[in-house]
Amino acid sequence: MIFALATSLLSITLTVPETAHVRGQELRVSSIVRIEGADASEKARIESITLGYTPSPGFGRVITRDEIAAKVRALFPRTTVSVIGAERCRVAVETEVIRGEALRASALKALREAIAGRDATVNDAGAIADVLVPRADSKLELRAVPDLRALRSGSIAVPVQVWIDGAPYQTVQTTLSLDLYETVPVLLQDVRRGEALSASSVDMQRKKVDATLQGEPLIYASISGAVATRDLRLGTVVTDRDVQRAHLVKRGDIVQIMVKKGPVIARSTALAAQDGFLGDKIRVTTAGMKRELTAVITGRGNVEVDLTEDR
Numbered sequence: 001m002i003f004a005l006a007t008s009l010l011s012i013t014l015t016v017p018e019t020a021h022v023r024g025q026e027l028r029v030s031s032i033v034r035i036e037g038a039d040a041s042e043k044a045r046i047e048s049i050t051l052g053y054t055p056s057p058g059f060g061r062v063i064t065r066d067e068i069a070a071k072v073r074a075l076f077p078r079t080t081v082s083v084i085g086a087e088r089c090r091v092a093v094e095t096e097v098i099r100g101e102a103l104r105a106s107a108l109k110a111l112r113e114a115i116a117g118r119d120a121t122v123n124d125a126g127a128i129a130d131v132l133v134p135r136a137d138s139k140l141e142l143r144a145v146p147d148l149r150a151l152r153s154g155s156i157a158v159p160v161q162v163w164i165d166g167a168p169y170q171t172v173q174t175t176l177s178l179d180l181y182e183t184v185p186v187l188l189q190d191v192r193r194g195e196a197l198s199a200s201s202v203d204m205q206r207k208k209v210d211a212t213l214q215g216e217p218l219i220y221a222s223i224s225g226a227v228a229t230r231d232l233r234l235g236t237v238v239t240d241r242d243v244q245r246a247h248l249v250k251r252g253d254i255v256q257i258m259v260k261k262g263p264v265i266a267r268s269t270a271l272a273a274q275d276g277f278l279g280d281k282i283r284v285t286t287a288g289m290k291r292e293l294t295a296v297i298t299g300r301g302n303v304e305v306d307l308t309e310d311r
Contacts (some may be wrong), residue, residue: 012037012046014072016065016085023094024137024165027051027061029068032089045075057095057132062088094135098162098172100128102142107158107174110144115151119181119206125155128174136164144174153180153210180209184217184237191232197243199224207237215239221279221296245277248300257284257295261307270295270303 014033022031030047038046049071055061069083104124111122133140141163146156156178162170185202202223209217218226218238226243236242249255249272257270270284276297284295284303295303 011080011082012042012072012076013082013084014046014068016068016083016087016089018086018089020089020091021094022054022091023135025054025134025167025169026165027054027063027091029071032063032091033068033083033085042076042079046072049075054093054134055091057093057134059092061091063091064088095132096135096140098131098133098140098142100130103131103160103172103174104128104176106142106144106160107146107176111146111156111158111176111178114146114148115178115180121179122156123177123179125175125177128172131162131170131172133162133169134164138165140164151178151180151209152213153178153208181206182209182217183207184209185220185223187232187234187236187238190234191228193228193230195228197223197226197228197238202238213237213239215241218243219279222277225278247275248278249274249276249282249297249303251275253301255284255295256302257286257293257305258298258302259293259305259307272303 013036014029015036016033020032027050028047029049029051030043032051035043035046051063051067051071065083065085065087069081072083073081108122108124115122143161143163144158145161146158154177156176158174158176160172160174161168162172183204184207186205186207188201188203191197191201199220202220204220216239218240222245223238226238226245229242229244232238232242251272251274253272255270255272257268259266259268269287270293271287272282272284273292274282276282278297278299280297281294282297282303283292285292293305295305298304
């Protein structure tokens with residue numbers, strides 16, 4: 001009874017200003033009002049009350065005294081809460097500028113890291129405009145996310161995500177220039193539709209891979225036995241769209257597996273978890289160990305695992 005009476009006599013006063021300048025993306029009661037009469041625990045609870053998103057840069061938002069009072073009183077039903085000051089508070093967000101050079105640097109770094117180890121170079125491709133964003137309350141981050149699917153030479157779009165206080169705010173599109181080279185099979189002779197290729201049909205050459213190349217270039221091990229699906233000219237880069245290859249292993253097949261580790265060679269059987277052509281990498285499960293391995297198809301029903309490469 002005494003506790004209830006004491007609780008009912010507690011009083012918290014919030015003072016609402018006519019204007020407020022805030023930071024970050026989330027608008028909180030504590031970003032606007034002055035809090036008095038609250039202990040540390042109560043103040044923390046008031047500071048956790050949100051009023052939605054902050055306005056976009058260059059715009060304002062009006063928060064009424066009644067809105068604030070309703071939210072705070074709902075949190076403290078047994079406490080006297082006084083909300084005084086302006087009836088309406090006009091809220092604006094503080095801003096900062098992200099320079100185009102910073103956006104470009106983030107995109108360049110991410111793309112260079114993504115293609116590390118490949119025969120490629122990345123360069124600038126024009127100016128990138130500055131971006132105006134809300135000033136972060138604690139931290140602003142740039143996260144570039146290059147799309148490496150069907151990567152080709154030429155202009156490459158690299159989206160850069162702007163994160164404010166641990167949450168995504170905006171994605172800025174940047175454009176970079178990429179020169180990508182690969183060692184690819186180039187025909188040494190004309191090939192007619194329906195004709196099978198052999199290893200001597202091609203020469204592996206370093207070529208710039210751009211948007212004119214349709215499909216994925218075949219690896220050398222996949223050339224022999226591949227059948228042309230159209231007439232191919234001397235000098236053509238052979239891709240998976242130019243030929244048809246026979247499945248040498250199908251999912252569920254029992255395959256003969258050769259496992260190499262340095263000079264040691266062991267042979268066993270395994271269960272194929274994927275379809276594949278000559279030279280493809282597929283997952284297999286060994287019969288005895290029940291261990292899943294990645295194996296290379298070397299022939300019909302035959303795969304190979306080189307554990308030496310895993311060290």
